[in-house]
Amino acid sequence: MARRRTVFELPIIGRIIEQHQERLTPRGKYLFWTMAAFAMVGLDTRRTQVYVLFAGLAGLFAVALLFLALGRPRARLECRLPERATAGRTLAIPARVTGAGDAARDLLLSFPRAPTFWGTGIGVTPRQVLLAAPEAASVDVAVNFRAERRGRFVLPQPTLRATDPLGLLAARAAGGGDQVVMVYPRFYPMPEFPVPAGRRYQPGGIPLSSNTGDAVEFVGTRDYREGDPIRNIHWRSWARRGQPVVKEYQEEYFSRIALVLDTFLPQRASAADRRGFEASISLLASIADHFSRSEYVVDVLAAGPDLFQVSAGRSLAYLENILDVLACLEPCFAPPFETVAPTLFDELAQITTVVAVLQDWDAPREAFLKRVKALGTDVRMLVVRERATTRAWQEASAGLGEINALTPADVERSLSAVGA
Numbered sequence: 246m247a248r249r250r251t252v253f254e255l256p257i258i259g260r261i262i263e264q265h266q267e268r269l270t271p272r273g274k275y276l277f278w279t280m281a282a283f284a285m286v287g288l289d290t291r292r293t294q295v296y297v298l299f300a301g302l303a304g305l306f307a308v309a310l311l312f313l314a315l316g317r318p319r320a321r322l323e324c325r326l327p328e329r330a331t332a333g334r335t336l337a338i339p340a341r342v343t344g345a346g347d348a349a350r351d352l353l354l355s356f357p358r359a360p361t362f363w364g365t366g367i368g369v370t371p372r373q374v375l376l377a378a379p380e381a382a383s384v385d386v387a388v389n390f391r392a393e394r395r396g397r398f399v400l401p402q403p404t405l406r407a408t409d410p411l412g413l414l415a416a417r418a419a420g421g422g423d424q425v426v427m428v429y430p431r432f433y434p435m436p437e438f439p440v441p442a443g444r445r446y447q448p449g450g451i452p453l454s455s456n457t458g459d460a461v462e463f464v465g466t467r468d469y470r471e472g473d474p475i476r477n478i479h480w481r482s483w484a485r486r487g488q489p490v491v492k493e494y495q496e497e498y499f500s501r502i503a504l505v506l507d508t509f510l511p512q513r514a515s516a517a518d519r520r521g522f523e524a525s526i527s528l529l530a531s532i533a534d535h536f537s538r539s540e541y542v543v544d545v546l547a548a549g550p551d552l553f554q555v556s557a558g559r560s561l562a563y564l565e566n567i568l569d570v571l572a573c574l575e576p577c578f579a580p581p582f583e584t585v586a587p588t589l590f591d592e593l594a595q596i597t598t599v600v601a602v603l604q605d606w607d608a609p610r611e612a613f614l615k616r617v618k619a620l621g622t623d624v625r626m627l628v629v630r631e632r633a634t635t636r637a638w639q640e641a642s643a644g645l646g647e648i649n650a651l652t653p654a655d656v657e658r659s660l661s662a663v664g665a
Contacts, residue, residue: 267404270353270375273309273413276302305411312409313416320344320352322405329565331429332395333660338369340386342376342405351408352376353415354386357401366393367400367428375412392428395526395572399423429568430523432530433663440502440598441623441646466490500597502536504529505585506547507603507610510576517631517653521604524653525629526571527660529602533557537564544596546589547574548581554588582613590620598623606634606648611641618645627651 269277280302287295324340340354354376356369370389377384392398402422406415466479469489482490506529510518529545536543537557545567547553553570577584589599599617603610606628618624626648628638634650642648 267355267357267406268415270408270412270415271373272375272411273306273415276305276413280306306413309409309411309414313407313414320405322354322403324354324403326400326402326424326426327390328425329427329429329568330390330392332392332431334431335389335391338388338390340388340403341383342386343383351410351412353406353408354403355406355415356388356403367391367398375408392426395428395430395523397573398426398428400426427569427572430526430530430571431660432527432534432568433659435531435535438532438535440600440625467493500540501542501544501595503544503546503589503592503596503599504532504536505589505599505601506545506574507601507605508547508574508577508581509604510578512578514576518604520653521629521631522576524651524656525602525604526574528627528629528651528656530568530571531659532600532602533567534564537567543567544592545570546585547571548577548584552584552588580609582609586613586616589617593617593620593622596622598625600624601626603628605630606638606641607636611636611645614645629653629656 265274265277280299283295283299283302287293287297287299290296321343322340323343324338326338327336330336342352342354352375354374356372368391370391374386374388376386400423402424406417408415466482467490469478469491473491477491479490479492506525508522510522514522529547533543533545542556544554544556547570553574555566555570557564557567589596599614599622601610601614601624603626614624614626624646626638626645628634628648628650629652630650631652631654638648638650
């Protein structure tokens with residue numbers, strides 16, 4: 246379904262707002278609205294002389310426009326928005342302005358707002374900084390960037406503009422452009438997260454896992470086959486036999502955990518359901534962060550508009566790969582287990598444990614996890630829900646394994662403890 250445009254994205258209104266936000270300094274905005282008030286009060290020129298004040302302020306803006314014809318500032322701005330951030334955390338953005346002999350004009354450092362993202366909680370403080378232009382030295386400015394929610398955002402780069410001597414208007418921007426900013430979900434460090442231990446045979450073990458885990462034991466040699474790594478060549482046997490020979494090692498056995506995220510939300514989800522959805526993502530990110538520091542191989546499976554699968558741990562990938570997926574994840578309006586199940590069941594022979602983060606507990610979810618358990622894989626479940634579950638989960642814990650129920654408030658307390 247196509248996204249409805251906001252009023253700020255309409256051609257005329259959006260352009261007016263952009264000019265007001267970016268071409269007026271804080272002092273200029275104050276005088277502009279004062280001039281507008283004088284214009285309204287002084288409409289009847291026969292009964293009041295307020296129009297004289299309006300004319301005076303209008304004259305100041307006219308003079309300021311003349312100075313703006315001098316063009317862009319001869320100064321260089323070194324500043325970029327962060328490529329990655331975490332929701333709810335404030336980042337300091339260093340900005341450096343280097344002058345080039347243009348000390349006669351003040352400069353306006355501005356962090357533009359993209360109209361698309363008004364009201365989404367992405368902000369820079371202070372958004373505009375008026376500073377004296379350095380002749381040759383550099384001036385450092387510290388500003389704070391904060392995003393209140395996760396997502397992938399395309400935001401305008403900071404700009405540097407010359408101002409008139411009165412500091413009312415700013416000229417055309419030097420710099421600019423757009424930048425993609427990935428805002429990760431909030432997560433917290435887990436001191437422990439016990440799961441049923443076990444190891445499974447992994448076909449092709451070493452390429453899948455890196456060289457850590459069970460000891461890699463040399464068991465013999467065999468003829469070279471196309472695709473074998475050069476480092477495995479047994480040089481003495483090659484010299485003795487006159488043809489390539491490679492060393493053969495024992496295959497790897499290690500623990501592999503699948504993190505399954507329940508992304509289902511009804512079409513008309515309530516505020517409580519959405520809080521539960523965001524809390525589930527934060528909880529899964531916290532679990533992934535915990536396992537990223539261990540020797541487990543972790544597979545994350547989540548169904549949104551598409552099926553997302555990413556593997557991490559043991560040098561396969563960094564935690565950022567998982568967080569990139571979770572940052573962009575949208576709810577699924579159809580039961581996601583029909584999408585996740587084929588991929589998961591194809592790999593259950595190599596998976597030790599399935600950790601499922603659920604939005605509810607009902608018959609389809611219970612049947613899905615019972616099928617996983619029946620195939621010999623251990624299961625641990627976490628239900629994140631503000632209201633009572635559709636079906637009592639306590640009865641299923643005896644046959645399935647450990648089930649924990651949390652509310653979004655429980656997750657929020659853990660997240661808040663990180664900030665404290």
